[in-house]
Amino acid sequence: MGISWREELALGVDQIDNQHKELLVRFDMLLTACKQGKGGDEVLYLLNFLDEYVITHFSDEEQLQKQSKFPDYESHHQEHLSFIAKLADLKKRIADEGVQIDLVLDTNKLLLDWLIRHISVRDKAVGKHLRGTY
16 A cells, blocks of 8 residues: 555645655655565655655745745644644654564554545645635
8 A cells, every 4th residue: 555646635835745745755755665665764764754745845834824824824824833843742752662562553653644644634725825826
């Protein structure tokens, strides 16, 4: 079971859609590594990648929300902060405990929940707002 981009995830904003595509590619790499019994190695790589990438992505997305006066900006921003905190918690757990199977599973769950709920629901609302604004 891999994960890949589907057009129904598109917001209609190339910059954000391309960033979401990259996130999906990276998550798929983790899922593939897990199937091959190498999830522990890939989870470290993914979390390090996400440290920097989500900051850039969230900043870009939030800038568009501010410019367009997206009415649910504050709630959306708080979700971004919560995701960043969860990533930090996963990295701390790795530092404290090393890579364990439960940590790999928690990372998979966090990313899957994020993709299903945040990108396909919350970000879609942003895309709809942006298409009506610009």
